[in-house]
Amino acid sequence: MTEPQGTIQLPPQLSTIAPEVDAMYYAIYWISVAFAVAIFVAMGIFLYQYRRQPGRKAKPTGHNTFLEVFWTFTPLLLLLWLFVEGFEGYVKMSVAPEDSVEIRVRGMQWNWEFEHQGGVIDDLNRMKVPVDTPVKLVMSSSDVLHSFFVPGFRVKRDVVPGMYTSLWFEATTPTPFTSETECQSDNDCGSGYHCGQPREIPNGMNADELLMGGAPPEGAPEGTREVRYCSVSVFCTEYCGAPEGITLSAFSEGGYNSNHATMMADLRVLPVEGYDRFLEVGPPPPPECAGAEDVNVCWGQSIYQGSGCIGCHGNDGVRQQPAPNWVGLWGAVRPFTDGSERVADENYIRQSVLQPQSQIVAGYAAVNMPVYRFSDRQLDAVIAYIRSLTPDE
Amino acid sequence: MAVEAGTAAPAAVENDESNYLTAKSGLKSWALTVDHKRIGVMYLVSVIVAMFLGGIMALLVRAELMFAGETLMEADTYNQLFTLHGAIMVFLFIIPSIPAALGNFFLPIMLGAKDVAFPKLNLGSFYIYVIGTVFTLIAIVAGRIDTGWTFYTPYSSRADNAVIWMTLGVFILGFSSILTGLNFIATTHKMRAPGLSWTRLPLFVWGIYATSVIQVLATPVLAITLLLLIMEKTLTIGIFDPALGGDPVLFQHFFWFYSHPAVYIMILPGMAVINEVIATFSRRKIFGYMFVAMSSVALALLGFLVWGHHMFTSGMSEYSTMIFSALTFLVAIPSGVKVFNWVATLYQGSISFETPMLYAIGFLILFTIGGLTGLFLGILSVDIHLHDTYFVVAHFHYVMVGGTVFGFLSGMHYWWPKMTGKLYNEGLARVAFGLIFLGFNITFLSQFIMGSQGMPRRYYDYLDQFQPLHMTSSGGAFVLGFGFLVLAVVFIQSMISGAKAPANPWGSAGFEWMTTTPPHAHNFETTPVITRGPYDYHLASEEELFDGFPEDRAAQGAKA
Numbered sequence: 010m011t012e013p014q015g016t017i018q019l020p021p022q023l024s025t026i027a028p029e030v031d032a033m034y035y036a037i038y039w040i041s042v043a044f045a046v047a048i049f050v051a052m053g054i055f056l057y058q059y060r061r062q063p064g065r066k067a068k069p070t071g072h073n074t075f076l077e078v079f080w081t082f083t084p085l086l087l088l089l090w091l092f093v094e095g096f097e098g099y100v101k102m103s104v105a106p107e108d109s110v111e112i113r114v115r116g117m118q119w120n121w122e123f124e125h126q127g128g129v130i131d132d133l134n135r136m137k138v139p140v141d142t143p144v145k146l147v148m149s150s151s152d153v154l155h156s157f158f159v160p161g162f163r164v165k166r167d168v169v170p171g172m173y174t175s176l177w178f179e180a181t182t183p184t185p186f187t188s189e190t191e192c193q194s195d196n197d198c199g200s201g202y203h204c205g206q207p208r209e210i211p212n213g214m215n216a217d218e219l220l221m222g223g224a225p226p227e228g229a230p231e232g233t234r235e236v237r238y239c240s241v242s243v244f245c246t247e248y249c250g251a252p253e254g255i256t257l258s259a260f261s262e263g264g265y266n267s268n269h270a271t272m273m274a275d276l277r278v279l280p281v282e283g284y285d286r287f288l289e290v291g292p293p294p295p296p297e298c299a300g301a302e303d304v305n306v307c308w309g310q311s312i313y314q315g316s317g318c319i320g321c322h323g324n325d326g327v328r329q330q331p332a333p334n335w336v337g338l339w340g341a342v343r344p345f346t347d348g349s350e351r352v353a354d355e356n357y358i359r360q361s362v363l364q365p366q367s368q369i370v371a372g373y374a375a376v377n378m379p380v381y382r383f384s385d386r387q388l389d390a391v392i393a394y395i396r397s398l399t400p401d402e
Numbered sequence: 403m404a405v406e407a408g409t410a411a412p413a414a415v416e417n418d419e420s421n422y423l424t425a426k427s428g429l430k431s432w433a434l435t436v437d438h439k440r441i442g443v444m445y446l447v448s449v450i451v452a453m454f455l456g457g458i459m460a461l462l463v464r465a466e467l468m469f470a471g472e473t474l475m476e477a478d479t480y481n482q483l484f485t486l487h488g489a490i491m492v493f494l495f496i497i498p499s500i501p502a503a504l505g506n507f508f509l510p511i512m513l514g515a516k517d518v519a520f521p522k523l524n525l526g527s528f529y530i531y532v533i534g535t536v537f538t539l540i541a542i543v544a545g546r547i548d549t550g551w552t553f554y555t556p557y558s559s560r561a562d563n564a565v566i567w568m569t570l571g572v573f574i575l576g577f578s579s580i581l582t583g584l585n586f587i588a589t590t591h592k593m594r595a596p597g598l599s600w601t602r603l604p605l606f607v608w609g610i611y612a613t614s615v616i617q618v619l620a621t622p623v624l625a626i627t628l629l630l631l632i633m634e635k636t637l638t639i640g641i642f643d644p645a646l647g648g649d650p651v652l653f654q655h656f657f658w659f660y661s662h663p664a665v666y667i668m669i670l671p672g673m674a675v676i677n678e679v680i681a682t683f684s685r686r687k688i689f690g691y692m693f694v695a696m697s698s699v700a701l702a703l704l705g706f707l708v709w710g711h712h713m714f715t716s717g718m719s720e721y722s723t724m725i726f727s728a729l730t731f732l733v734a735i736p737s738g739v740k741v742f743n744w745v746a747t748l749y750q751g752s753i754s755f756e757t758p759m760l761y762a763i764g765f766l767i768l769f770t771i772g773g774l775t776g777l778f779l780g781i782l783s784v785d786i787h788l789h790d791t792y793f794v795v796a797h798f799h800y801v802m803v804g805g806t807v808f809g810f811l812s813g814m815h816y817w818w819p820k821m822t823g824k825l826y827n828e829g830l831a832r833v834a835f836g837l838i839f840l841g842f843n844i845t846f847l848s849q850f851i852m853g854s855q856g857m858p859r860r861y862y863d864y865l866d867q868f869q870p871l872h873m874t875s876s877g878g879a880f881v882l883g884f885g886f887l888v889l890a891v892v893f894i895q896s897m898i899s900g901a902k903a904p905a906n907p908w909g910s911a912g913f914e915w916m917t918t919t920p921p922h923a924h925n926f927e928t929t930p931v932i933t934r935g936p937y938d939y940h941l942a943s944e945e946e947l948f949d950g951f952p953e954d955r956a957a958q959g960a961k962a
Contacts, residue, residue, distance in 0.1 A: 018854045030783050034854070037781060041774035048745060048770050055748035056763070059684070060755075067685035068750040069940040077690045080742045081735060088731040091781050096724055098783025103720050153557040154650060156715060156790060160856025163787040167716045169651065170556060171644025174717040195866035200855050203865050242865070246790035246858040248550050250557060251477035259471025259863055268477045270861035 013182055020201030023161035023241060023278070025179040029098050030163040037091060102164065105177035109145035112138070116148065116155035116168040117379050118249055119272040120317075129291045130384045133316055134206065134266055134274040136243060138180055139284035145177040151380055156247035159276065161201035167247055180278040186216035186238040194261060198239035205240035205275035206265055209233040209295050209311075220283055222290075240275035266317070291384060309394025312387060321376065324398060331376050339399035344371045358392050423823070425923040436521035439921060441528050442507030443821065448531065449503055452494035457886060459487035464845075464879040467872050470864055477862040481548035484860060488551030493572050494535055496806055497664065500671030501617075502531070502582055504813045505610045507821060509586055511914040511921060512604045514595025514930045519588035523581055531578040537571030550860060552661070555642035555653040559634055566635055569628040576621040576628075579667075583617030586610055597932035604912060604936040605681075605694055609674025612698040616663045616670075616705060624660035627653065651716055658709035666705040668802055670698055672769075672809025673740055676762050679812050680744055682910040683759035684751030687937035690743040697736035704733050714782060715789050723782065730780040737773050741766065756908065757831040761812030764839050768804025772797060775850065793853025796846040803842060811838070811889070818893070819907050823920040824900030831892045837885030844878025911942040 013021040018038070022028050059067075113124040120133045131137060138144045148157055148168045155168040157176065166176040184190070184202075192204040210216055213229025216238060251257070251268030258264030265271050279287065298307035313319055313335075323329070326336035343357065344350045346369045351357055360367060365378040383391065419425045422439045432440055463484050466474045475483070510518050518524050541547055545564020549557055558565050590611045594603075603611075630641045631653070640646025642653040681688050688694055710718060710726030744766060753759070775797040779785045788794060819825055852871045857864060864872065906915040913936050917926050934941040 015855070018851060020856050026783075030787055033781055034778070034784050034787070037778050037784065041777065045770055045774060048741060049767065052745050052748065052763070052766060055745065055751070056753055059748060059751045059753050061685075061752045065752060067752040067939060070687035070689050070691075070747065070937070073690075076746075077693050077739075077743075081693070081739050084738055085732075085735060088734055088777075091777065092728050092731050095781030095783050095785075096727060098781075099723065099727075099786070100720070102783060102786060153560070154554060158790070158856070158858060160787070163783075165715050165786050165789055169644075169717050171648075171650065172717060198867075200867055242856070244856070244858045248554070248557070248860045250548060250561075251481055251862065253478050253546065254476060255478070256472060257477050257863075260865060261471060264471075264863070268862060269481075270477065270863040 015200045020160045021182075021199070022163075023159075023180060023182050023201060024163065025181055026098070026102055027161070027163045027181075029101070033094055033098060036094070040087070040091075102176070105145040105175065106143040109143040109177055110139060111145050111147060112136075114146045114148040114157060114168065115382070116150040116157070116245070116272075118152050118377075119245070119266050119268055120379060121157075121243065121245075121272070121274040122382060123274075124382070125288055127288055128384070129288055130382055130387075133381075136274045136276045137279050137284060137287055138276065139281045140180050140183045140278050142281060142284075143177055143179045145175060147173055147175050149173050152377075153249050154247040155245045155249055155272070158244045158246040159241060160244070161241050165246060180241075182278060183280055184239070184241055184276070184278045186220075186277065188215055190239045191215075192237050192239050201242060202239045203242045203260075203273065203275075204237050207235045207237050207263060210236045217283070220279075221286060238275075238277075240277055243274035243276050245269060245272035291386070294390070303393065303397070305390045305393035306397045308387075308390035309392070309397075312383070312391055313394060316381060317379070318391075321378070330373075332373065332378070333370055335395050336398045339396045341399075343368075345369060346371050346373075355392055358395055359388055362388065362391065419923040420918060420927075421823070421920050422923045423920050434525070436517070436525055437923060438506050438510050438518050438521065438524055439821075439925075441524055442503050442505075444528055445498060445506060445531070446503040446821075448535070449495050449499045452490055452535075453499075456487050456490040456495055457883065459483050459490070461879060461883050463487060464876040466862070467864075468876040469873075470866055470869055472863075478546070478548065480862045481860075482546060485547050485550050486542060489538070489547075489568065489572070491802075492551055492664075492668075493575050494538065496668045496802060497575075497579060498531060498582075499810050500675060500806070500813065501586070501610055501613050501667070502527075502578075504675065504810070504817065505586065505613075505671065506582070508817065508914050509607055509610055510589060510593065511917060511925050512607050512912070512936070513589065513593050514598055514913060514926065514932060515589060515593035516924045516926075516929075518585045519592055520585050524585055527578045527581040527585070530574060530581065534571045534573075534575035534578060537567055537574060539571075541565070541567035541571060552657060553628075553631065553653075554657075555631065555634075555648070555650045556644060558631065559643035559646075559648075563635065566632050569631055573625050573628045573632075576625045579617045580621045583614035583621075586614040587618065590614075595930050595932050598913075601692070602932060602935045603695070605677035605688055605691070605698075606674045608695040609670045609677065609698050612702040613667050613670045613674075615699075616667050616702050620660045620663035620667070620706065623656065624664075627656035627660065630656070651713070651718065654713050654716055655709070658712045659706075662709040662712065663702075663705045665798075665801070666701050668806045670701060672765065672806035673698065675809040675813035675816070676744065676765050678910075678912060679758045679762040679816050680747055681937040682816070682908050682912060683756065683762070684748055684753050685909075685939045686747055686751040687935065687939070688743060689746035689749075690739070691935075691937075693739055694743050697739045700736040701733065704729070704736070708733055711780065711785075714785050727780060727782050727785075731777075734773065734777060734780070737769075741770055741773070756815075757828060757835055758812045758816035758908070760832060760835045760839075761808050761815065764835065765805060765808040765812060768800050768808060768842070772800030772804050775800065787856075788853060790859055791853035792849040792857045792859055795859050796849035796853060799846050799849075803846075811835075814893075816908070817914075818896065819903030820914060820919050820921065822897060822900070823903050824896050825903045825907065826892050826896035826900055830888065830895075834885050834888040834892055837881055837888060839885075841878050841880070841882030841885050845875050845882055846878070848872075848874040848878070906946070909947040911939050911947060912936045916946065 015021040019031055115122040122133055123136045124130045150168045150170040157168055158165040162178045164176050164178050166174050192198050195203045198204055211225045211233050213225040249269045257267045265273055294304050294308040295311045298304050301307035321332035323334040326334055328334055338353050341353050342350050343353050362381055366375055369375050422437055466480050541564045546562045547564050547568050549561050633639050634641045640648040642648040642650055677688050708730045710722055711730045714723055779788055848871045852868055857868050903919050905919045
């Protein structure tokens, strides 16, 4: 496969619009260089030629209306051309083709959520798109301004609370998740890419084979390994803050999605058949749960750790703040701040996840818990995990 | 007349009005002064303190970014630092720097006037500036402001209440700006000396005049916007926060309707200074005087029509986007005209390279780069990629620092002898220039590349591949910081032990050099009658021009 290469100035071209944007970029770049060189050279010559010398006086400034008019109005033509070309490119970027595949994007502090056709919601901050297919993103935010930016695609659009914005692109280069694209650090991936968040893969396989429903080869050792793959970078470019007074771990230590600077998603461009299969099966239970005693409990625990529940909810029966500990939660009577109460059952947990502000347990502040839109299967897994934390009596 | 007064030794008598610095003494004589020169000096001290604070914050930000991950501070602290760096530099330093400090000092002198039109109002604007600054400092001390200097909603609607103090401070600062602008407009219209027609007006005055027009027209919109933001936060009236039924994009429209013209409030005075310096050190009238003067006015007017170019990705309609892009290109014309004319002024001049001229040459180089990179951002399809990346950060620093701050420093060196009556160490000042110019370019050239490669701005942490460029940029920032340190030594040394400055050390034909040094408390002993333009070197007498350099005069005499 021939990877598109980036240049000193620009990341590799990974979408159909990228070459067009880059052509304009280089046009204005060379025009600027020409102007700058002309101005600097003229200036240098004059500065040297007319440096102060004994006995030589400056000549009084005359008029040259032609020159004045010339350099006032000639650049206008050039600027007009730049405007028209730039606008043409922009129109192309603004109008998505009729047959685009639609993906809903939801921004929240500091995660990206992607919902595909058929209601398939991927794991947070993981984005899959088909190659050589126009993809239209319909985006909204549940808190503050965000902005969806993929440097490799040359697309960017603000994600605004209270309204929908959209953008489209057509990816041209697949992002294989094979042994060749495994990485240790961002430096292994080059510009336009980053080394994605670790994922658990059964030994002897890669993520591509796993997606296509393959099985580990004969003789592969039992268990899973943690792998990181080079993924296309998705950044948030509209400033959205950081939690107050918390030391955050760096990218290099896996500290993703904890503040504005790390609000990234791993974008993976799939062959069309791979994307179709993904839509069919949805996000599967993580592979390490394949042999687990209870797949749902294992999956729920994985969500608990991977989606950030662990940040506020303890699972040790000890830590009670800033949010209720999950041990002993199941089946307990929950008193609310408004004086009412309810038994913690499936529906209680479901509502707490989907509408966290709707029922605040007495003794807790209404912290700004992100609204997770888990699929039913993911919700089942979370419920199963919470249930497993309370021993049956 | 001016020449003789300048060389006469100031008599140490009570109420000697030949030197504004010694005419009266005591704290009260400063605190309650209505002398525009003293008010200018007080502004100057304030903005330099603000620049120092903002600069420290910039260095802390760059220090944190030397390495990926957490090196010095938490993300939250970092966010507050870059917010304060921006807010302090914009509202407390750059906007008042040239107009309120240098403009206050020199605009009336250049007009041959005794003072500004409303001297008490002038003192009032200074105290409003001080009150605004106090509110801003309270906000810094009292709370946690991490919204970025743009205060974008709904983040700011939900942020710490210290934002109210901060915006209130900026709101008050705005009034200082409006009143100063009003004062300058009235002064320029009504207080010109006999013979000083509009076509003889120094280009510095033209620039400050155009700036004042923007200040008067645009700043009220900022005030309205910030007031609405404060009302939303205190009374929960939904204006910008969608959770209350408001529109966050409306805030951006309001904000940039002021803040884009504000860009011209910042750059026009820088250009204004450069006109004076280039004319003086080339011994030549600025080429295309009227085109240059009118380009300032054109920038002031066009500047009101392009605010939308900050919002190409915001979700604004495609039609608005198109119109704002087209208008944005028009702004390039007057800026280009100025640069071409400055370069043409050098042609057939007699150019010397003292420190003010070095900064002016630095300005020409950096402003050209800043202006040309602006074109990248005006082209819609390219802007989509570059918006909110380090490319934009580098671009506006080239314009704001390379333009305005270099203009300010050029003016500081140029007028320092006139303001203080003392000379500074030319050699050391050149060293400081070299460090600042070099450091600045290292810092921000690397940011252009980072940005076009896709590094977003306001990031506390970054991907490993950006590390070498961030390291380079930070290294440059420290060189830049060191340059400013040397600069501080230059000025402090001059104040303590600088040689006495002659009335006209640069041999300028400008009107402000026709009075004594430091100027008379009423600027001139008698109202001057203007018989030539400020750059008419061929019409100025040898005594006027070469008073400052006896050796030059001797050379001239020997030749004759």
